[in-house]
Amino acid sequence: MADIFRIGNCAGFSGDRVDAPGPVVDTLIEQGGPAALFFETLGERTVALAQLEKRRDPTRGYEPMLERLLEPILLRCAAHGIPIIGNFGAANPPGAAQVIARLARRLGMPDLKIGVVHGDDVRDRLDIGRHAVYEADTGLDMGGGEVVSANAYLSAQPMVEALRAGAQVVVTGRTGDPSLALAPLIHHFGWAADDWARLAIGATAGHLLECGAQITGGYYYDPGYKDIPDPANIGFPIAEVHADGRLFITKALRTGGLVNEQVVKEQLLYEIHDPGHYITPDVTLDFSGVTVRQAGPDRVEVSGFRGGPAPRTIKATVCFDGGWLGEGEISYAGPNCLARARAAARVLLQRLDIRKLDVEARVDLIGVASVHAGDAGAMWRDAAPGAAQDIRVRLAVSARTQDDADQAAREVLAMYCCGPAGGGGVRWRTTPRIRTRSYLMQPSDLAPGCTVRSAVEIAP
Amino acid sequence: MNMNHQDTPVSVPLHRVAHGRAGDKGNRLNVSIMPYHPAAYPVLAAQLTEARVLALYAHRGATRVVRHDLPLLPAFNFVIDDVLEGGVNGSLNLDGHGKSNSFILLGMQVQVPLKFVHDPDAPR
Secondary structure (H helix, E strand, C coil): CCCEEEEEEEECCCCCCCCCHHHHHHHHHHHCCCEEEEECCCCCCHHHHHHHHHHHCCCCCCCCCHHHHHCCCHHHHHHCCCCEEECCCCCCHHHHHHHHHHHHHHCCCCCCEEEEEECCECCCCCCCCCCEECHHHCCCCCCCCCEEEEEECECCHHHHHHHHCCCCEEECCCECCCHHHHHHHHHHHCCCCCCHHHHHHHHHHHHHHCCHHHHCCCCCCECCCECCCCHHHECCEEEEEECCCCEEEEECCCCECCCCHHHHHHHHCCCCCCCCCEECCCCEEECCCCEEEEEECCEEEEECCEEECCCCCEEEEEEEEEEEEEEEEEEEECCCHHHHHHHHHHHHHHHHHHCCCCEEEEEEEECCECCCCCCCCHHHHCCCCCCCCEEEEEEEEEECCHHHHHHHHHHHHCHHHHCCCCCEEEEEEEEEEEEEEEEEECHHHCCCEEEEEEHHHHCC | CCCCCCCCEEEEEHHHCEEEEEEEECCEEEEEEEECCHHHHHHHHHHCCHHHHHHHCHHHCCCEEEEEEECCCCEEEEEEECCCCCHHHHCCCCCCCCHHHHHHHCCCEEEEEHHHCCCCCCCC
C-alpha cells in the first residue's frame, strides 16, 4: 500500500483569504488517506502587534480571524481525523485555545482535544546584552525603545508531542514556519529528530506551502506573462509526501490558480538567502541541487533537496517599541497636476521645519514615484512633465510621540485650504511602530512544551 | 508562450526574458530571477552582475549584493542588503516589505537573442 500523507495549507499570513480552508478540506477528505492542515498567520512583527493588543485586552492577542477561519471546517476535520495546526495563537495561545474550545462546544464537540504549545515567549529568558545579533539585523537601529515581545522559533517537536497526546487542534505561537508542516509528518511517519534527510522532506514541503497561495498563483500572476485561471478563487496548496521521500505540490480541487514549475521555483527561493544553507529550527536545508518537474495538471514534483544538522542556536525575534508612524495623503489631478503635487510636497516638507516637529519625513507622489523610490525623493523631484494625470501626494513621518506624528500628518489636512489648487481626498492617520531584531539563543535558554486538554476542560 | 526562434540580439527589459519574486527578512531583501527559456541562463549570468544590480538599488541605500547561482533550476538568487531603508518596521516607504522590488530588477535592460524574449500578445 502506498503510504502517502497530505498536508494542506489554509493561510499564508494574518489577513489571508478567510474562505481558503473549505476547498482544501473538501479535497483532503475526497482524496482520502491520512492528512493534516496548517495555518501560518504569524509574520515577523505580527506577534508584536498581537502583544500590543493583548496589553489593551488580556483576553486577546491571538489571530483575530481565528473563529472565522476554523468554524466552516472544524467539525469535518475532527470527523475525518485531520489534525489542524496553526501558529494562530500569536501572543496568546491559551486565549486562542479558549476561542477554539468555545467554538467546539458550540458545534457539539466538547471532547475535541486541543494542544497548546508554550515556551516561545522568551521575554523573561532573553538577555539582550548576552545574545549574539542575527547577522542580517546588525545594521538596524533599535532607537532604545522598550521590548514589546521576544519569541523564539520553536522546532516541530512540541507540536509532535501534542499530536502524540491526541491533539486534534494544535495551537502555537512562534515556531519555525516550515515546522508547522513538518510536525504532522514526523508524527505520521515516525521520523527521528536527527534523520536529516527525511526531516528535509517535511521542512521543504512546509517552506513551499507556508505562504499559502504564493505557490498556487498568488503573488505570481502577471497578465500576459504569467496568467492564471480564476484569480478570484485561487486554491490553496496541498503537499503530497510519499513514504519513499517523493514530494509533490498540488492544490485544492475545483479552484482557480495553478501549480506549475515557474510558480514552484518562485516560492522555493522566497525569503531565501544562501540556497545551500537555509536554516530551520529542525533541519538545515540545501536547495542548491533542487529540480522541479511538472508531473501532471497542477502537480509538480520537487526533488534534489538535502538536509543537514539543525542549527545549534535558536533564533529569537525581539520587537521593540518603535515610536509612531504618521501618514497623510492628498490628490491632485488634471492639467498641471504634477507641478501642483510637487509644490504640495515641497510645502509640506517646509511646514515640518516651520512647525519644528521632531520627525523624519518622506514624500511620495503616488502615480509618479512611490514604492520604488528612495527616501531622498529624487524620483519625484526629477519626474518628467506629464508623468501622470492623477497624483496622490503622501507624507510619511516617523516620530517618537503620537502627537508629533499626528501634527505632521495633519499638515496634509491643512493643505485643503492652504495648499495648491484643487487638492482633494485627504486621509490621515497615526500607527504605532514596532522595530524588530533577531538574536541567537542557546537551547538550554528555552523550556518548550505542550499541554493537551479537551474543549470542555478548557472552557467549562 | 510564443518563442521567436531568431538569434538577432535585442535590448529589452529583463521582465520580457525572466520572472522573479522578492522576499524580505529584516533589512535584507532577496530577489529570485528565473529565465522563461532555460538556455537564456548563461546569457543572463554574464549581464546580471552583482555590481549592476547594486547600482540599480543604490538610490534605496543598498550596500551589498550577493548573487547565488542555481543552474539546475535554473535561477539566480540576489541577496541585497540595506535596501529596505529600515526594514518593514522602520521604513517610511508605502511598501515597507519591499514586495514590489522584484520589478526594479525586472526593469533592467538586457541584451539577448530574440528567441529568448517572452512575447505576450501585447508587447510593450
